Amino acid sequence: MNLSKNYKNIFLAIFLSFVLSACATQTAKKVDSQMQGDVYTGTDTVEYLADGVPDRVFFATNESVLTTASRETLRKQASWLRKNPEVTVVLEGHADERGTREYNLALGERRANAAKDYLMTYGIASSRISVISYGKERPVDSGSNPLAWSKNRRSVTVKAN
Template structure:
């Protein structure tokens, strides 16, 4: 009788686990790939309301895309209105390539964003550049979408 009760309880627990696992949610990616550049918003946070904090790059590139330039224009407008804020531009790369190559590429990306902000009147004294290379991926996957999300420059407020 006791064994029967244990079996029933075990079966009940297994059924409950099975039912709960069927309710698991899947992460929805709202982004899309345009050539080999990620243009989505599911990894984007905000420097300020309505002002994205990051721009994305093509493979092995530090040239700003049209979407990146639009984002940086919004950042520049916000920075002009908030002249007491200083920022750090963090350059990132995907996992491919050597550590040294990706650190240099991340720095070129951050400098490209800095140079663009400066063309909109933001003083270089207010912008620092820092490269993390491939050391801080936003997506740890090893596929084209993950790599595209990781090829970025992120603008963060300096402390």
């Protein structure tokens, strides 16, 4: 009687540990699948300018280089802008909280301009695009962890009219 109860407990413990570790790996995977290197690839914070046209692109730490995914997003934005010639946009450049305030202002400006340059290569007139940097002043995710920071390193295309 006692023995079987002990076995039961052991089984329960083993079972629980399986469940728990499964949970743990699942969350870890989920986090991983939202970042490539340290660039955010998820969609949690993304809004859409139109159907299938994401409003933002993400950057690696201290970088302003556009990733393949970012270029694809910006090409979608460019083609949408070509179809809607009356629309003007503001590109808002942002940095994460792990940098000094003044440098981050410059970095945000550099990121937004990287996006602007790409839109211009796809035929959008510079007169339709303005740029503003918020540095680290306007995070979308208030977390203090790598995933949150990856969501905050971004350039967001916002309709201005």
